[in-house]
Amino acid sequence: MQKTRRQVRNFIGGEWVEGNGRETEPVYDPATGETIAETPLSTKEDVDRAVKAAGAAFADWSKTPVVQRIQVLFRYKMLLEEHFEELRDLVTLENGKDAKDAGGEVRRGIEVVEFACGMPSLLMGESVRDVARGIDNVSHRFPLGVVAAITPFNFPCMIPLWTMPVAIGAGNTYILKPSERTPLTSQRLVELLIEAGLPEGVVNIVNGAHDAVNGILEHPGIEAVSFVGSQPVAEHVYRHGAAHGKRVQALAGAKxxxxxxxxxxxxxxxxxxxxxxxxxxxxxxxxxxxxxxxxxxxxxxxxxxxxxxxxxxxxxxxxxxxxxxxxxxxxxxxxxxxxxxxxxxxxxxxxxxxxxxxxxxxxxxxxxxxxxxxxxxxxxxxxxxxxxxxxxxxxxxxxxxxxxxxxxxxxxxxxxxxxxxxxxxxxxxxxxxxxxxNVGVAAPMAFFPFNGIKNSFYGDLHATGKDGVRFFTENKVEIARFLSEPETAEAVKMPTEAGP
Incomplete structure (x- = not known):
């Protein structure tokens, strides 16, 4: 029976829009070989539009108190649970994996959302008072700005969720470039995030292949890029992104x-x-x-x-x-x-x-x-x-x-x-x-890093866990002292009887 073809679009500045790319990539049901959608192969101009939208949203979103930002994530987690079976079946449709593996993938993605709901604690800085007489030293975590993720076909639900909730929970705005082979699950993930109340421009999707990837790596408005994929592409992403001044984590192949x-x-x-x-x-x-x-x-x-x-x-x-x-x-x-x-x-x-x-x-x-x-x-x-x-x-x-x-x-x-x-x-x-x-798939929980080494990883800070939070934030260290003397007790105005 012929399946209804699904529409794949970019999501930029709160609107579902067509890509400027003239070519498309077929999306197959791997179990039948049937074409179920066409992915638009976006251009660098599409990337630029997404960066501008994300940049415009950053000022307000980064200043939104973290305890308010995570309310969106709490609602998002609830919606993901409500649509669990739908997401599981989308993964099976476009990736081909069985319901058990697909459900496990969705569950592991939701666990990262749960982790990111703890962002008020995860963003806590450190402090030492009296590092010298009358001088205190403290650190603060700040969002980077516009960040991006380039994700693979084999986990179309879990891997976007490795970065998206952490990045936006920390106050960044975000661009997702899903695999052109499996774009449907990512599209639904973002639809649910918008339903959870995320402001326009905070999350954007640019579909595509090589041109979109290189557009992300070269754009001066993107501060950090997270990538998961094959070793040769991971090395390209790391080298090319770093050459353009970006913070990069590139998770690569394995044996x-x-x-x-x-x-x-x-x-x-x-x-x-x-x-x-x-x-x-x-x-x-x-x-x-x-x-x-x-x-x-x-x-x-x-x-x-x-x-x-x-x-x-x-x-x-x-x-x-x-x-x-x-x-x-x-x-x-x-x-x-x-x-x-x-x-x-x-x-x-x-x-x-x-x-x-x-x-x-x-x-x-x-x-x-x-x-x-x-x-x-x-x-x-x-x-x-x-x-x-x-x-x-x-x-x-x-x-x-x-x-x-x-x-x-x-x-x-x-x-x-x-x-x-x-x-x-x-x-x-x-x-x-x-x-x-005695465990054949040594996958860490969401609050630990996905910790590949050697040619399985390019970068310094891994995805998920506290490494993921550090990757999407910048540390500022402050050392402070005050030179004036405090007022005497007699000069301090006492509160009125009606006051606290």
Missing amino acids: NSMIVMPDAVLEKAVPNIVSSAYGNAGERCLAGSVLVAVGEAGDRVVEAVKEAAEKMKVGPGYEEGSELTPLIRDSHRDRVKDYVDLGESEGATVALDGREPPLEDGFFFGPTILDNITENMRVAREEIFGPVLSVVRVESLKEAVDFTNGSSFGNACSIYTENGAAVRYWRENVEAGMLGV
Whole structure:
């Protein structure tokens, strides 16, 4: 059945407007391949209009008391809860992930809104009295001005909510450039924010691709840019944005190891490993994409994971029970297939082959396992971003950690063991910013930073948590003394009997 096409528009200065770009990018339902919308590819002129609108709104919004700003966020949180299922289904429609993963994404986004509702406490400065005789030292947090976020296709609800509530709660005005592949959820998020009472111009949307991104990075009126996406683009955003004087946080790619020790509780670990590797079709930067089997764990865990993966139900995210959902585009499916072909040519064993499309319609790719991977293979080091699990076999925990540390990425690493000493050795030596102990997707809560390192992150201050607040604020440090003497008690006017 043909779906009704949805309209995608820019939102600038409180109005839904058409972009100046003449070209559009199709938005697909990945489960069917059907075009459900067209994203306008906006120009630098569109970016400039959004910056002017945000700049005009900044003066009033930044002076609005923080306790009033968060009333909008409290109402927004309520509206997000009321429209939870609608948002979940929008994520499934344009991204393809199943209802469970989509609902989890919406929930994690709402948690950041809850965190941002605590902005009065998060914006508190620091003070020390009498740093010298009669002199006090204090610090204050101020909003930056107009800020922007460039967000990816794989989490169209959660990742805009990583920055939008924090940025505006801190007093900034904000421009969102969602992925041109998944603009519908972002549009609905902003509609609900306006319904919550946000003033005109505080939040704006500019849809588009390269021209819009470079327009944001080059515009002198934008003070800070947050980005989430692939490593090459993240590096471009960081370098280009910094060259134009901007504060930049750029969250990049990953190649996350899941280390399985011989004492791992496999009956509980394997479902977790399968979920990490194949959930959201492997299209997430916290996916466990490399299984590092230590010693005698090797054959047992590989066989168990293969057996579980073979039983996964492949299907559209909106069908109950679907476990392996489609990739975002046919072109991306071709890219994932090319990597499996490459791994086979490099000498890997294709223990489970998903290259033949498991369903006729849509952009599906079957669960795949590449066994006997060695550290010099490209499939061991490069991000595939699909339902492909690479298996490396080593003899010791040290070898497992050394293999993991050989990656240029440092987003996440998980270990499956009941041995506390092994956990401590791994924690102290592994080079990854987010760690999971018997947890395959080591996603921090909203009040902690999303803490990738190495080539998984460019910048100094991470997204979410207190890092996110610091990223969207400027610290001013004041040192003060007063040179006059206080009035004597006799000179002070006493209050009247009617006064307090």
